[in-house]
Amino acid sequence: MTLPNRDAAVIWHPFTQMHTAPLPIPISRGEGSLLFDVNGRSYLDMISSWWVNLHGHAHPYIAERVSQQLRILEHVIFAGFTHEPAVELAERLLPILPANQRRVFYSDNGSTAVEVALKMAFQYWHNIGQPRRRVIALEGAYHGDTFGAMSVGGRSAFSAPFAPFLFDVDYLPVPVPGQESTVLALAETLFADDVAAFIVEPLVQGAGGMVMYAPEILNTLMEMARKQGALLIADEVMTGFGRTGKLFASHYLTIQPDLMCLSKGLTGGTMALGVTTCTETVYDAFLSDSAYKTLFHGHSFTANPLACAASLASLDLLLSAETQASIQRIAARHELFADTLKKCQAVENVRQLGTILAFDLKVAGESSSYFSSIRDLAYNYLLDRGVLMRPLGNVLYFLPPYCTTDEQLEEAYETVLGLVHKLTLPLLSSYIAE
Numbered sequence: 119m120t121l122p123n124r125d126a127a128v129i130w131h132p133f134t135q136m137h138t139a140p141l142p143i144p145i146s147r148g149e150g151s152l153l154f155d156v157n158g159r160s161y162l163d164m165i166s167s168w169w170v171n172l173h174g175h176a177h178p179y180i181a182e183r184v185s186q187q188l189r190i191l192e193h194v195i196f197a198g199f200t201h202e203p204a205v206e207l208a209e210r211l212l213p214i215l216p217a218n219q220r221r222v223f224y225s226d227n228g229s230t231a232v233e234v235a236l237k238m239a240f241q242y243w244h245n246i247g248q249p250r251r252r253v254i255a256l257e258g259a260y261h262g263d264t265f266g267a268m269s270v271g272g273r274s275a276f277s278a279p280f281a282p283f284l285f286d287v288d289y290l291p292v293p294v295p296g297q298e299s300t301v302l303a304l305a306e307t308l309f310a311d312d313v314a315a316f317i318v319e320p321l322v323q324g325a326g327g328m329v330m331y332a333p334e335i336l337n338t339l340m341e342m343a344r345k346q347g348a349l350l351i352a353d354e355v356m357t358g359f360g361r362t363g364k365l366f367a368s369h370y371l372t373i374q375p376d377l378m379c380l381s382k383g384l385t386g387g388t389m390a391l392g393v394t395t396c397t398e399t400v401y402d403a404f405l406s407d408s409a410y411k412t413l414f415h416g417h418s419f420t421a422n423p424l425a426c427a428a429s430l431a432s433l434d435l436l437l438s439a440e441t442q443a444s445i446q447r448i449a450a451r452h453e454l455f456a457d458t459l460k461k462c463q464a465v466e467n468v469r470q471l472g473t474i475l476a477f478d479l480k481v482a483g484e485s486s487s488y489f490s491s492i493r494d495l496a497y498n499y500l501l502d503r504g505v506l507m508r509p510l511g512n513v514l515y516f517l518p519p520y521c522t523t524d525e526q527l528e529e530a531y532e533t534v535l536g537l538v539h540k541l542t543l544p545l546l547s548s549y550i551a552e
């Protein structure tokens with residue numbers, strides 16, 4: 119039996135309607151920005167394998183550091199014990215985060231990093247004896263798939279079955295260009311002295327469709343929230359580690375968050391690890407002679423030494439002059455391609471920040487319900503031509519590993535242009551009928 123057939127007999131895939139999904143593509147290895155299937159076909163990974171990969175697949179330096187660590191200490195309980203990679207990683211992370219971040223709490227993925235931030239925020243208010251319950255989030259936000267993370271995410275078809283079990287959150291529309299004053303007016307009414315936390319994906323909402331908004335308006339909103347005492351949570355699970363052109367999206371802001379959530383690129387995409395950081399003020403609210411003020415939260419694989427070693431190796435690479443230059447090189451290439459895209463009929467809302475380039479596919483005269491099939495059409499068109507991209511509805515985006523070469527970028531751009539031109543043909547249906 120082939121690998122996909124064996125898979126089909128025993129596996130349930132994420133975000134996949136198993137009844138209708140085609141068999142999965144069996145990947146045997148990866149190198150740089152390329153993935154190879156068992157038949158030797160290659161795929162350009164233009165989405166960094168769900169936004170986690172920074173330096174390319176199977177990076178030899180990360181592999182070496184992780185295998186060294188594996189021979190020294192694979193894991194140890196993190197309550198009552200510590201180890202070098204966890205301490206060193208915290209020591210190296212804090213100086214590159216906004217200056218007010220003082221403590222690192224480890225977990226093991228992006229959703230749990232968010233859960234921890236929410237629990238820190240709620241318990242902060244509990245511990246200081248001024249319970250606050252209200253959370254403000256942005257419409258269309260995505261903060262993960264666990265219940266707390268889902269609760270603060272935008273409500274959608276994905277969360278509908280769980281709606282009765284999610285806690286209530288007040289939403290602000292995303293302050294995209296042109297909407298700022300509307301959002302500000304609403305924010306005036308929403309931010310009050312009972313708000314526990316204001317959570318955002320700073321500057322780029324990932325899963326919501328790579329929706330981008332300006333640092334100025336986010337600064338203003340964060341300032342309004344802070345005036346009311348609310349804790350500010352920056353979910354940088356996707357935007358962190360250079361994606362936006364700076365090390366963290368928060369570096370575009372003058373207002374610093376109280377809590378930050380990191381994961382995805384943290385390990386260079388090698389292993390699962392989550393980090394929640396906070397200010398001294400938040401941390402201090404948990405210090406007490408009373409055990410009841412403890413943050414009672416932890417995971418079996420908290421601060422896994424292998425994942426910390428991968429993160430340390432990834433940081434070495436990320437902070438190197440070469441990678442920093444690559445990030446700027448990709449951003450500059452994206453900018454040029456954005457100009458090309460803006461001239462295309464089937465394209466609208468071209469937007470870019472750093473290494474992230476996104477646009478909407480538009481097909482004149484088609485109903486919006488039709489967009490879901492545009493997604494499949496685009497996905498398959500690109501995949502058939504060896505380019506892995508995963509449109510979010512009708513939003514197509516590039517989020518490549520930083521090692522992606524100019525030639526690889528050009529290849530992906532050209533393939534996308536081919537798709538866009540195809541969609542510009544008078545009748546999309548003629549293409550589908552092909």
Ligand SMILES: *Cc1c(COP(=O)(O)O)cnc(C)c1O
Nearest residue numbers: 227228229260261262324355356
């Ligand atoms: C992916 C993502 C998460 C969830 O991370 P997982 O590791 O998939 O649980 C949370 N927040 C943001 C902004 C994300 O993009």
